[in-house]
Amino acid sequence: MKLADDLNRSIRRLPAWPVYAGSAAYAGWLFWRGATGGLGANPVEALEHAYGEAALYLLIAGLAVTPLRRIAGINLIRFRRALGLACFFFLTTHLLTWAVLDVQSWGRIWADIIKRPYVTVGMAGLVLLLPLALTSNDRSVRRLGSAWRRLHRLVYPAALLGGVHYLMLVKGWQMKPLVMLALISGLLALRLPVLRDMRWPVPRGAGVRAESPR
């Protein structure tokens, strides 16, 4: 497929560092706006939600990499580590905003994690992602070999937990969390053997060379 090949050639020239820099800049910009009254009447809630949503968007982007290559032949795999680490970075800022600026007490943080199902679910997702963030480097990939791939499948349950966490915390049936959970479920469903092995109407071979354990 000509278009995909051209696209892949341009993508190969792009560095991954802007993902890191952009994430840090966005997080800092949000915090600065919150501190200076730019996030409206309830800046803590706004900041907490913005960080959490950024993490979910990055998670969805990361999950889309493989299906996009398989179905459309577009290869974004060189950005996947950056997407994953940026996602974890936003999860950390989300957690810190919640714990330090919102809940404000160690006792209640712990009580909420145990007692509040949506916090439990979100926290479980974050804990699952911790070993993934710690092994998102070349040395770990080499050292762990095929175990690395198995380990990083933890992102699947973690993504579901993240989507459910969002849906559980809103009142009523709201659109955004439903769409996000649907996207996550859809991207995970594409990994089911029956869909994974399907022949998509795209010439194979596009971008396959660049495949790596990452």
Place this chain on the structure above:
Amino acid sequence: MAHRWTNTLTERDVTPEAVFLNRRQLIGSAAFGLALSGLTGRARAEAAEAPEPTDWDDITGYNNYYEFGTGKGDPAKYAHRLTIAPWSVRIDGLVDRPGDYAFEDILKKMAIEERLYRLRCVEAWSMVVPWNGFELADLLALAGVQSAARYVAFETVLRPDEMPGVSRPVIEWPYVEGLRIDEAMHPLTIMATGIYGRDIPNQNGAPLRLVVPWKYGFKSIKSVVRITLTDTEPPTTWNKANPREYGFYSNVNPQVDHPRWSQATERVIGTGLFARRQPTLMFNGYGEEVAGLYAGMDLASSSDGGRAAGPVDLPDLRPCRVRDHADRRVPVLPRVRRLR
């Protein structure tokens, strides 16, 4: 008819110690509420201790009004589409004079007062709002409440053409709410038509909305088009949507957590990114006035499910109860700000 509710204390009860009390005690105490509203001359020292009314921009820019969208900014963005004139309220059910009451006609007969009330949302945030409005009891008296009436049902306007949020089934439309008759007749219960002396903005429930300051905010139904007096407990929107989380009574109660979050503390809107949370008060600080309404009831159930307590024996509440208070009028102070 109006200005029926006042504190029982007078200026003479105020001692200079008031000045030394901290702000939280001051907000929580009826006595010093009067100190702030009644003492125009000496008020300056105490005024510094008064709860700051939330900024106009925050009160009118951070709203839950799902008919216009679920985002806190959606109502401010879209509510201008709502046509609020002409407006009428249908009052029916167990009343002597059922019918459609035009908003202007209602206004002509009501005395508008300012009420500075705390507003505590079930989502654990709070504001302090200087409402303008009249007591619901006065409006109900217009229609003449029959003695068989035990509950009051309310309904919000439903206009799909003007309300972008109702195209999605987030909750069931139209929004409905309800009060027990004694709650509805309580002098703290008002219909608000203004904020900060200005007409109430659409996103806050124009042209008239209920305000029940001791209950979670969702009980204070907006843009009311229908009020029905009944003898059975009316359905309420959030209770229908999730009976485990939202009860009929939904009184503010820091001891009973929402199943998904704590109600012990609240975030005060407008205090910024680094502000401390504030402890939530029983009945949102109006316990002295309203705790009696729930005597003998399980308070956990009055803030939550509401049904565990079983049928409630109501005192004999005839509508004339309203008039019993009518002669207890107090001189109207210029620009009285009723703290509480």
